Amino acid sequence: EVQLVESGGGLVQPGRSLRLSCAASGFTFDDYAMHWVRQAPGKGLEWVSGISWNSGSIGYADSVKGRFTISRDNAKNSLYLQMNSLRAEDTALYYCAKPQAGGWSIDAFDIWGQGTMVTVSS
Amino acid sequence: SYVLTQPPSVSVAPGQTARITCGGNNIGSKSVHWYQQKPGQAPVLVVYDDSDRPSGIPERFSGSNSGNTATLTISRVEAGDEADYYCQVWDSSSDHYVFGTGTKVTVL
Numbered sequence: 001e002v003q004l005v006e007s008g009g010g011l012v013q014p015g016r017s018l019r020l021s022c023a024a025s026g027f028t029f030d031d032y033a034m035h036w037v038r039q040a041p042g043k044g045l046e047w048v049s050g051i052s053w054n055s056g057s058i059g060y061a062d063s064v065k066g067r068f069t070i071s072r073d074n075a076k077n078s079l080y081l082q083m084n085s086l087r088a089e090d091t092a093l094y095y096c097a098k099p100q101a102g103g104w105s106i107d108a109f110d111i112w113g114q115g116t117m118v119t120v121s122s
Numbered sequence: 123s124y125v126l127t128q129p130p131s132v133s134v135a136p137g138q139t140a141r142i143t144c145g146g147n148n149i150g151s152k153s154v155h156w157y158q159q160k161p162g163q164a165p166v167l168v169v170y171d172d173s174d175r176p177s178g179i180p181e182r183f184s185g186s187n188s189g190n191t192a193t194l195t196i197s198r199v200e201a202g203d204e205a206d207y208y209c210q211v212w213d214s215s216s217d218h219y220v221f222g223t224g225t226k227v228t229v230l
Contacts, residue, residue, distance in 0.1 A: 047219035095164060105217070
């Protein structure tokens with residue numbers, strides 16, 4: 001079964017850091033780009049960041065650029081999101097998502113994890 | 123940045139047809155994907171590349187895309203179709219994915 005499991009969320013103070021992880025199983029992880037998408041409470045979906053299969057292409061939403069860093073470890077079938085200088089507006093459920101055909105761009109996301117909640121508050 | 127605009131809500135009676143629009147500048151030149159999200163659940167892909175359906179998605183879900191508007195059509199609406207729906211495209215000018223504002227479908 002294809003599965004994505006996020007972890008690492010929690011309550012953190014503004015200005016602090018947090019690292020999210022996404023464990024992938026059931027597919028050949030290093031054949032696929034991967035993405036992070038977030039959803040603030042009661043709000044819509046927002047693409048956060050994406051990384052190609054070999055980490056050669058990386059992109060960030062303007063709202064997180066310079067503060068968040070996406071990475072992956074293909075040997076561990078894992079995706080990461082290092083979040084620094086966190087702000088209240090970063091409070092959201094963070095999903096990792098797999099593109100359907102593996103590409104870095106254009107593809108739909110056919111598999112999503114259940115998400116990990118990040119709350120930024122003092 | 124590229125903006126995708128959806129109506130906040132659509133209401134439809136069971137058995138009728140729901141149409142959800144997604145407006146964007148020349149969206150017809152892009153591949154549009156649609157997601158269904160029920161409360162407390164992760165999004166589920168229901169249409170990709172404008173009009174294709176993943177396996178397991180009923181034929182009642184269909185999509186089209188032309189000009190400045192993409193449309194997700196749900197035929198013979200059922201109570202279980204009540205959910206939020208989001209469109210998505212890849213914006214090559216910014217190298218970003220963009221999601222629409224979302225539409226809440228209510229089955230009367």
